[in-house]
Amino acid sequence: MRAPRGAGLIVPALLVVFILLVAPLLMVGDESLRVFVPGRVGSAHDAPLTIENYVGLASAAYVHYFADTFRISLIATSLALVLAYPIGYRVAREARARVRRAWIAFLVVMLFLSILIRVYSVSLAVGPAGFGRGLSDLLGLTLNSRSYAEISVVLGLLHCLVPMAVIVLLAPLQSLNPRLVEAAQALGAPRWKAHATITIPLSSRGLLAAFMLCFTFSISAFVIPMVLGKGRVLFVSNLIYSRFGEVGNYPGGAALSIALLTLSLIVVYTIGRATGGRLEHVR
Amino acid sequence: MSFTRRSFLASTAALAAGASLPGRAQTTTQLTGIDWGGPLIEATRKITEGDKNVDITWELHSGGAGTVLPKIKSAWPNPKYDIVAAWNPVYVTMINEDWLEPLTLDEMPNLRDIPSEYFFKDKNGAIVNVPRSLAGMFWGYRDDKAPVKVQRIEQLFDPKLKGQICWPGPSINSNLQLLSLALSAGGNEKNMEPGWELLKKLAKSGNIGRVAATETDFLNSMTTGETTVAFWNMSPWKKLSTNFPIKALTHVPDDKGMKAFMYQDGWVVLKSSKQKKAAKDYLNFFVGPEQNQHFNEMLGQGPTNRKAKSSGFAENIAFKGDELAKYAYFPDFTVLAAQLNDTIKRFETEIVPLL
Numbered sequence: 001m002r003a004p005r006g007a008g009l010i011v012p013a014l015l016v017v018f019i020l021l022v023a024p025l026l027m028v029g030d031e032s033l034r035v036f037v038p039g040r041v042g043s044a045h046d047a048p049l050t051i052e053n054y055v056g057l058a059s060a061a062y063v064h065y066f067a068d069t070f071r072i073s074l075i076a077t078s079l080a081l082v083l084a085y086p087i088g089y090r091v092a093r094e095a096r097a098r099v100r101r102a103w104i105a106f107l108v109v110m111l112f113l114s115i116l117i118r119v120y121s122v123s124l125a126v127g128p129a130g131f132g133r134g135l136s137d138l139l140g141l142t143l144n145s146r147s148y149a150e151i152s153v154v155l156g157l158l159h160c161l162v163p164m165a166v167i168v169l170l171a172p173l174q175s176l177n178p179r180l181v182e183a184a185q186a187l188g189a190p191r192w193k194a195h196a197t198i199t200i201p202l203s204s205r206g207l208l209a210a211f212m213l214c215f216t217f218s219i220s221a222f223v224i225p226m227v228l229g230k231g232r233v234l235f236v237s238n239l240i241y242s243r244f245g246e247v248g249n250y251p252g253g254a255a256l257s258i259a260l261l262t263l264s265l266i267v268v269y270t271i272g273r274a275t276g277g278r279l280e281h282v283r
Numbered sequence: 284m285s286f287t288r289r290s291f292l293a294s295t296a297a298l299a300a301g302a303s304l305p306g307r308a309q310t311t312t313q314l315t316g317i318d319w320g321g322p323l324i325e326a327t328r329k330i331t332e333g334d335k336n337v338d339i340t341w342e343l344h345s346g347g348a349g350t351v352l353p354k355i356k357s358a359w360p361n362p363k364y365d366i367v368a369a370w371n372p373v374y375v376t377m378i379n380e381d382w383l384e385p386l387t388l389d390e391m392p393n394l395r396d397i398p399s400e401y402f403f404k405d406k407n408g409a410i411v412n413v414p415r416s417l418a419g420m421f422w423g424y425r426d427d428k429a430p431v432k433v434q435r436i437e438q439l440f441d442p443k444l445k446g447q448i449c450w451p452g453p454s455i456n457s458n459l460q461l462l463s464l465a466l467s468a469g470g471n472e473k474n475m476e477p478g479w480e481l482l483k484k485l486a487k488s489g490n491i492g493r494v495a496a497t498e499t500d501f502l503n504s505m506t507t508g509e510t511t512v513a514f515w516n517m518s519p520w521k522k523l524s525t526n527f528p529i530k531a532l533t534h535v536p537d538d539k540g541m542k543a544f545m546y547q548d549g550w551v552v553l554k555s556s557k558q559k560k561a562a563k564d565y566l567n568f569f570v571g572p573e574q575n576q577h578f579n580e581m582l583g584q585g586p587t588n589r590k591a592k593s594s595g596f597a598e599n600i601a602f603k604g605d606e607l608a609k610y611a612y613f614p615d616f617t618v619l620a621a622q623l624n625d626t627i628k629r630f631e632t633e634i635v636p637l638l
Contacts, residue, residue, distance in 0.1 A: 038624040041356040041380060061632035129507040143509065144446030144492035146638060231452060231494020232638045239631060245350045246454035247624045248376070 025261075032254035041248035053255035062239075066263060069235045072150060072225075073218030076157035080214050081207060083158070084165035089199070091166065092173035104170070110163035118159045119227045126152050126228075149232045156224040161217065165210040172206030173199075208275055212268060219264050236260045310336070312561035317342040317351055318368040321498055322518045326581040327368075330574050337565045339366075346497050347454055348373045349623075355382060355553070365556040366566065370548040371616035372457040372623070374403040374412050377551060384552040384559055385409030391567040396588045401547050413550040413566045415578060417585035418517045419533060419543035419600040419611070420459050426528035429511040433532065436467035436540040439485060439512070446492035448485070449504045449513035453630035455495065457619045459544045460514040461626070467540025472618040479629065486637035494638070521583030521596040531599045534610050542612035543600050547587060 034043035035050045056062070091107075094100040126132045132143050141148045176199060184194035200207075222237040229235075236256060243253030318324045320343040331339055344350055348369045355362040359382070369377065377383050383405060388394050394402075394410065401414040424433055430443040439448060451460050464485075465471065465478025485491060492510040495501040498519050504510045505523055523529050535541040550569070552562045568574060576591035583596025593601050602611050 036624070038621055041352045041376065056628070059632060061636055064636065065631070123503070124507075127503075127507050128509050142446055145489075226496055227500070230492070231450070231496060232635070234631070234635060242454060242627055242631075244353055245345070246347060247349065247627055248352050248356065249624050250353070252624075252628075 028254045028257055031250050032258050034251045036249050036251040038247075038249075042250035047251075050251075053251045054259065056252075057255060057259055065234060065236055065239060066260070068233065069219060069237075069260075070263075070267065072153060072233070072235075073157070073215055073221075076154045076161060076218050077211060077214040079154065080158055080161035080165045081210060084162050084169060084210065085207070087162070088166045088169035088173050092170055092176075093178065104167075107163045107166050111167060115160065115223050119156055119223050122152065122156045122159055123227055126155060144230070146232045149228065149230045152228040152230075153225050153233050156228045157218050157221060160221075160224070161214045164217065165214055168210040168213055169203065169206050172203045176202055204275075208272070212272070215271075216264065216268065219260070311338045312336060312558050314339045314365045314558055314562055314565065315342070315363050316340070316366040316368070317344060317364050319344050319348065319498070321502075322522050322582055323368070326578050329581065330569055330578050331565075333574065334565055334568045337561055339565075344368070347456075349376070349454060352376055352380075356380070360555050362553060362555055364553055365558050365562045367551050367553065368548065369412075369551055371403075371546050371614075372620040374551065375617050375620045378403060378405050378411060381405070382551075382553055382555070383411035384554045384556065384563075385411060386413065386552065386563065390563050393567050393570045393572075393588065396572065396590050397570065398587070398589065401549075401587055411551060413552075413570055414547045414587040415549040415570055415575065416582065417545065417547050417587055417600070419545050420456050420514065420516045421520075421543045421599075422463070422512070422514050422532040422541055423520055424512040424530050424532075425505060425508070425523075426530045428508050428527075429530075431512075432530070433512055434535060434541070435538045436464065436481075439490060440488050441490075442488070444490045444512060446489060447511045448491045449493050449495050449501055449510035449515075450485075450491045451501070451514060452494050452496045453627045454623065455497075456514070456516065457614070457616060458623070458626050459614060459619075462614060462619070463514065463540045463542065463544070465540075466542065466612070467538065469539075472615045475622070475626075479633070482634055483637060486634050491638055494635075517584050517596065517600070518582045524583075524596060533599045534606070536609070543602075543610055545600065545611050545613050546616070549587070 031043060032053055033049050033051065034047040035052070036043055036047075091100060091103040094103065124130050126135060128143060136143045136145075136148050139148070139151070141151075180198050180202075181194045184198055185191060189197070219235075220237055221235060222241060225233055225235040226238050226241075229238075237260070240253050240256045240260070243249040243256060314337050316339050318327050318341060324341060324343060328341070331337070342364075348367075349372070351364075351367055351369070352373070355364065355367075355377075367377075374383075385405060385407070386394065386409070388410075391413070394413065397414055401412075401417075402410045403412045405411050422433065426432075430447065431438055431441045433439065433444075438444075453461070461475060461478045461482060462472060463478075464481040465475045468477030468481055470477035493500065493504045495504060495513075495515075498515075501513060501515050502519055502522065505513060506526070520529060520531060524531075532541050533543040550566050552559060552566065556562055569578070570588055572588045572590035575586045575588040579586045579591070579597060580594055583599075585593045585597045585600055600611070602609075
């Protein structure tokens, strides 16, 4: 079988991907299987092979870190989609081009806002200097409790995820024919039912794309849990940073990285597989 | 006056010739250094203004000084830094990696005025650090806000302190905060178990409101009143003391754990530097009596140069006579540095779940 014409043109791009993505991953994989001697930075050149770095991750404490990372990411992603969908719909259906452009410009600016500015603004807002005391009283929590720290992390993630999700949803929502909803309503369907049976199913591919993007962003979030989690809520990425950045335990950090990458791929693949089949019927 | 093409060309040529004349830029050596942020880098910049022979590009440590180690390791033998600000446990790791340039008293005469106990030496016995500050880490609290006027370690467990303690993360301060608990319960650097037991009790009590990962976390938490009691080092305590009444617990009688944990921070020159001579000359200038005094006055830390005087916030650790034995503690950082990896894992698996 002959390769399609011009297939060779992809070789430079594949080479770059291999050098910048695959090769470093292979190096991380190799490092994760090396013995680490405390007090040194990384493994020695001739360090023997071991699976100890992975065995340690099977302890209950580390299983909890992985579970917390995925659970909090799932909550934040779901909330982001719930909040982003009506905003996206409103922007997509905006008849005045100038207003629509202003909305999109605002969302893009929000998207590019520095993560540090977001995190510290949320930190101040939900802390004792902001409306933290009122919010914690309202929720029946203490300001320094773990539950409140989790809520702060979710709010920090939402600050990043909502504009991201709205922008991803805009294209599928704009491509919907508004007459379908109008026709359903003209035939007697209530507005909510028209949206539930027409708008949402027809934009489900966009929802899935937004979900995947937000979920992977959340899982790998680092600064948000570091600052807003108050040391009580830690994501796996914080543990990875601690290994690589603070104690020079490259093998331990590499094992955590490979484990997180593998689990994330499994979760994303499973969700894609479970929902992808159903979406085939949505045209 | 008319402006012609000829006069334009002449003036442009004159400008170009002027710009190419040898000036100060050609005698100034470019260096790259890394220091802690906040008050430390501000003070470092002020001192550096006095040395016209170097032009230094500064980077900041992202958290503890230990975070620079992987950056150097990944770029070795060509890391971008000529000089690195570090302290006791980080010196130990750098010596193990054989990264540090030996320094001699002939090359850096101001080192003669620094007590020999402050020097770290490599495997060949050569000096490898330039001590710039004598400092301490200690417990303290905001006198205007703390619900308990802490004087002893056992008071940290008082229920009135619920959520009020800012506990440094396990990689911060070389975990001297844990040593403080261990000492109070009869342990030491080689036997930290009593400290771990007390820390578990403290975590369960709910009194730890924040585990601070950076100095910024500590400052924000204490400034906003989120927490009111903490264990941290001198320069951020001094910074807080400019806006709030701070009680530094450095002179607590009869408590084995409530000590001032002494250390020194300073500079090292990397073996990989292409500007070793300029780096050494600059650091020699930096620890001269006048500069050393001014630098430490700005930070509230103790000077290392015998000819410099200490003042202000540094009085908190200016121990006289038998006070040194009574209130100060000189930790064995070599032992602590070797434990750091296990300490972090233990903190993640045994303490964080209790918070």
